[in-house]
Amino acid sequence: LGSMSSIAISYGEKGSVFCGLKSDGLNSVTCYGSNSAIMYETPTRFSFHGLTGGDGFVCGLLMDSNQPYCWGNSGYIQMGVPQPMIREAQYLEISAGDYHVCGLRKVRNRNVSLVDCWGYNMTANYVFDGMIQSISAGSVFNCGLFSNNGSVFCWGDETSSKVISLIPLKMKFRMISAGGFHVCGILEEVDSRTFCWGRSLNIEEQISVTHVSGEGNVDLAPNDPMISVVGGRFHACGIKSYDHRVICWGFIIKPSTSVPTEVKVYEIAAGDYFTCGVLAEKKPLRPVCWGVAFPMSLPLPVLPGLCKPSPCPSGFYDFDQQKGLCESPNSGLCKPCSGDCPVEMYQKSGCTLESDRMCEYNCSSCSSPECFLHCSSSYSNTRTEKKNEKFWALQWPVVIAEIGLVLFISCIVILIAVLYVHHRLRDCECSARFKKSKKLDASSSLQDENINKIRPEMEEFKLRKAQRFTYKELETATCGFKEESIVGKGSFACVFKGVLQDGTVVAVKRTIVSLSFPPNNTHKNFKEFHTELDLLSRLNHAHLLNLLGYCEEGGERLLVYEFMANGSLYQHLHGTNHVLKQQLIWIRRVTIAVQAARGIEYLHGYACPPVIHRDIKSSNILIDEEHNARVADFGLSLLGPVDSNSPLSELPAGTLGYLDPEYYRLHYLTTKSDVYSFGVLLLEILSGRKAIDMMQYEEGNNIVEWAVPLIRSGDIAAILDPILKPPHDLEALKKIANVACKCVRMRGKDRPSMDKVTTALERALAVLMGSPCIEQPILPSEVVLGSNRLHKKSSQMSSNRSENEDQRFELRAPSWITFPSVASSQRRSMSEVDGDGKVIEVKNVGNVGGISDVLRSLEEEIGPASPCQRSFLEHNF
Numbered sequence: 119l120g121s122m123s124s125i126a127i128s129y130g131e132k133g134s135v136f137c138g139l140k141s142d143g144l145n146s147v148t149c150y151g152s153n154s155a156i157m158y159e160t161p162t163r164f165s166f167h168g169l170t171g172g173d174g175f176v177c178g179l180l181m182d183s184n185q186p187y188c189w190g191n192s193g194y195i196q197m198g199v200p201q202p203m204i205r206e207a208q209y210l211e212i213s214a215g216d217y218h219v220c221g222l223r224k225v226r227n228r229n230v231s232l233v234d235c236w237g238y239n240m241t242a243n244y245v246f247d248g249m250i251q252s253i254s255a256g257s258v259f260n261c262g263l264f265s266n267n268g269s270v271f272c273w274g275d276e277t278s279s280k281v282i283s284l285i286p287l288k289m290k291f292r293m294i295s296a297g298g299f300h301v302c303g304i305l306e307e308v309d310s311r312t313f314c315w316g317r318s319l320n321i322e323e324q325i326s327v328t329h330v331s332g333e334g335n336v337d338l339a340p341n342d343p344m345i346s347v348v349g350g351r352f353h354a355c356g357i358k359s360y361d362h363r364v365i366c367w368g369f370i371i372k373p374s375t376s377v378p379t380e381v382k383v384y385e386i387a388a389g390d391y392f393t394c395g396v397l398a399e400k401k402p403l404r405p406v407c408w409g410v411a412f413p414m415s416l417p418l419p420v421l422p423g424l425c426k427p428s429p430c431p432s433g434f435y436d437f438d439q440q441k442g443l444c445e446s447p448n449s450g451l452c453k454p455c456s457g458d459c460p461v462e463m464y465q466k467s468g469c470t471l472e473s474d475r476m477c478e479y480n481c482s483s484c485s486s487p488e489c490f491l492h493c494s495s496s497y498s499n500t501r502t503e504k505k506n507e508k509f510w511a512l513q514w515p516v517v518i519a520e521i522g523l524v525l526f527i528s529c530i531v532i533l534i535a536v537l538y539v540h541h542r543l544r545d546c547e548c549s550a551r552f553k554k555s556k557k558l559d560a561s562s563s564l565q566d567e568n569i570n571k572i573r574p575e576m577e578e579f580k581l582r583k584a585q586r587f588t589y590k591e592l593e594t595a596t597c598g599f600k601e602e603s604i605v606g607k608g609s610f611a612c613v614f615k616g617v618l619q620d621g622t623v624v625a626v627k628r629t630i631v632s633l634s635f636p637p638n639n640t641h642k643n644f645k646e647f648h649t650e651l652d653l654l655s656r657l658n659h660a661h662l663l664n665l666l667g668y669c670e671e672g673g674e675r676l677l678v679y680e681f682m683a684n685g686s687l688y689q690h691l692h693g694t695n696h697v698l699k700q701q702l703i704w705i706r707r708v709t710i711a712v713q714a715a716r717g718i719e720y721l722h723g724y725a726c727p728p729v730i731h732r733d734i735k736s737s738n739i740l741i742d743e744e745h746n747a748r749v750a751d752f753g754l755s756l757l758g759p760v761d762s763n764s765p766l767s768e769l770p771a772g773t774l775g776y777l778d779p780e781y782y783r784l785h786y787l788t789t790k791s792d793v794y795s796f797g798v799l800l801l802e803i804l805s806g807r808k809a810i811d812m813m814q815y816e817e818g819n820n821i822v823e824w825a826v827p828l829i830r831s832g833d834i835a836a837i838l839d840p841i842l843k844p845p846h847d848l849e850a851l852k853k854i855a856n857v858a859c860k861c862v863r864m865r866g867k868d869r870p871s872m873d874k875v876t877t878a879l880e881r882a883l884a885v886l887m888g889s890p891c892i893e894q895p896i897l898p899s900e901v902v903l904g905s906n907r908l909h910k911k912s913s914q915m916s917s918n919r920s921e922n923e924d925q926r927f928e929l930r931a932p933s934w935i936t937f938p939s940v941a942s943s944q945r946r947s948m949s950e951v952d953g954d955g956k957v958i959e960v961k962n963v964g965n966v967g968g969i970s971d972v973l974r975s976l977e978e979e980i981g982p983a984s985p986c987q988r989s990f991l992e993h994n995f
């Protein structure tokens with residue numbers, strides 16, 4: 119709804135989406151929300167002049183061709199470039215209503231304006247006398263603002279809105295914005311008042327939407343001067359020109375979050391029942407939304423307005439001065455100059471081409487607490503300055519003498535300290551050398567080496583710090599870590615659901631300190647804690663689990679994450695609740711696979727040096743409130759080599775069934791080890807089977823061994839999860855199965871890289887969703903190192919999940935059980951600790967006494983195994 123802007127909102131039954139032009143100087147688009155058709159088809163590689171959104175779709179005006187390009191889903195408008203299109207038509211502006219989109223054409227003849235519309239009841243070419251400066255689309259109508267006399271003209275269906283017959287003919291406007299059943303405009307008058315007309319009120323009553331008393335008629339706009347106004351279905355919002363704060367009026371549906379009147383915004387756009395704006399302060403250029411059913415996590419910083427040819431016209435200033443936000447060097451981001459300063463303030467400097475006008479408090483006429491606070495602090499500052507001057511005039515000889523004395527004493531103290539430290543260091547060196555020769559064992563030196571390997575490089579991309587919580591805070595948040603708050607258990611940690619003091623719902627991971635762990639495990643747990651803390655504080659991606667903070671007090675090590683309301687993929691695929699599994703339909707499964715692949719691709723390709731996760735598995739793929747996947751658990755992650763041809767030599771760690779055989783055998787660790795684990799995950803998603811399932815299957819308990827031959831023989835249907843009806847066309851799932859086969863190849867170098875995997879999966883998803891012609895990657899890449907996402911607040915729903923009992927049998931190979939230090943007999947009966955801290959025996963996975971096909975082909979490819987290695991592989995592959 120409304121006019122073209124740097125931000126656009128789509129709404130409707132298929133979910134809400136926020137899209138914005140990125141502030142990266144490329145004018146490319148980024149979207150966030152729950153309408154998967156919009157999300158997956160976002161054309162991230164195109165540059166746009168501006169955006170507009172309707173019911174289930176978003177359109178942008180392409181920079182190259184000046185034509186509209188739409189994506190998402192609409193029964194009335196053709197997605198892509200809407201048709202019919204006049205050949206070589208170029209547009210100045212586009213605007214979307216509920217089910218249509220219109221474009222204002224560039225014309226040479228300034229006496230006429232051409233507007234082309236596509237969609238519900240509106241597909242036509244319109245010719246108007248006079249020059250239209252801008253157009254704005256409402257639900258089923260459009261309006262144009264004429265530049266010569268500021269008058270407004272509307273056309274379309276006005277049966278319910280009466281927007282055409284109620285047009286205020288005598289009023290002149292400087293801007294207009296259409297909403298659902300009304301139009302609002304800012305008057306050309308000096309005081310920039312807003313005037314709205316239409317019949318939202320009557321419609322609202324008819325559909326009996328409850329509303330907050332005291333608010334109501336959208337026609338009753340406030341008197342405040344405004345610089346921008348937008349219209350939602352039954353409400354309107356504006357930015358006040360003197361302080362850039364938002365004000366909304368009209369019908370506000372009851373459970374709406376309130377208008378953030380305390381923040382300042384640059385740009386706003388309205389959906390049906392919610393509005394979003396681009397923040398001007400605090401987190402500059404980040405979006406924020408309010409109302410009902412708006413997208414929860416919003417994309418990265420977006421442009422606060424449209425880039426227009428520079429210099430800006432009078433009454434505007436260029437926000438983009440040297441910021442490089444606009445793609446073309448000859449364009450600027452022209453924002454309207456703010457109006458008069460608020461009461462109690464005077465104008466410090468006027469609006470120029472470079473900057474907006476500035477206001478300062480007038481301390482002689484204060485009446486508000488903010489003014490008093492500001493003035494009293496500056497008054498006390500000047501008083502303090504004067505006092506200080508007097509003091510120093512009298513005291514300076516004394517002070518200089520005192521400083522001399524202090525310096526003299528300090529020099530003596532430093533000299534003594536240096537001599538003492540020097541003396542102590544000599545002792546340390548001796549004892550360290552002594553200890554090294556006596557005590558240092560191979561494993562501890564390796565661990566230290568690892569730590570050293572991580573730290574110096576990680577410092578290089580230290581960009582963001584996690585918040586430090588006190589134990590008390592987290593104890594209160596989780597109701598004393600009570601049993602009922604537990605949402606999951608891992609090998610070394612319990613995860614609790616908690617609510618922080620500010621209402622944020624979080625997951626608190628608490629390391630289990632248990633006597634049943636081997637003693638060197640405490641060190642290992644703490645190392646995992648620090649690895650996870652270090653890495654997650656530096657990584658940020660829409661599909662990685664966000665770390666909010668940590669607590670390290672005494673023996674307690676706690677990590678605080680965003681709470682994932684829908685648990686883990688493991689719980690969905692293998693939990694006792696079969697409904698959950700059935701609800702995980704093919705599109706959802708493949709979407710989760712694409713999103714997880716995106717997260718891992720980011721770790722491998724965008725983080726530098728690459729991060730190797732080392733523990734990709736279904737229990738580490740978490741699912742948020744909006745059913746988006748997030749890769750979690752970075753406890754085992756390592757910084758990998760920049761070049762995957764020069765692997766790290768690492769002691770194997772990870773989870774059995776997902777572990778790369780090459781990594782096990784040769785201790786070669788590259789990003790391709792994650793690719794192997796991801797291949798296993800894909801097979802798990804397709805088949806609904808666990809990576810290793812010795813409880814249910816005697817034969818084929820190893821998913822790779824079972825599925826790969828079936829896929830290679832072309833019998834894809836045989837591996838598909840029997841709980842779901844196979845799709846009509848197996849093409850997409852076949853593609854995914856083939857990708858999985860490539861991922862689980864024995865040699866790392868024969869496996870595809872994660873970016874190739876992601877692209878292949880995205881294409882498969884497009885085929886599954888019925889748009890096979892999509893050739894480009896279709897997920898937006900919301901990739902930025904070190905920036906915070908907006909965190910979900912208390913709106914996050916609680917989930918009644920409980921950890922699936924079966925999960926305890928997932929077998930994880932701890933890093934201390936490795937070749938060649940552990941004998942095969944020990945390995946055969948190696949013990950593993952389950953989620954409850956109990957020790958469970960790892961059972962023989964099969965193929966004892968005989969070499970499995972997988973092992974045989976591994977041998978063919980990477981040479982024969984030693985007896986020790988053979989025994990271990992027989993257990994696990």
Ligand SMILES: Nc1ncnc2c1ncn2[C@@H]1O[C@H](COP(=O)(O)OP(=O)(O)OP(=O)(O)O)[C@@H](O)[C@H]1O
Nearest residue numbers: 606607608609611613625679680681682686737751
């Ligand atoms: N942020 C979160 N929000 C909601 N649930 C979570 C969150 N983090 C973890 N969980 C739940 O807690 C479980 C245990 O997580 P954890 O990372 O400790 O172990 P794991 O990865 O399942 O196993 P392991 O430690 O053996 O690798 C997860 O499987 C998941 O169900």
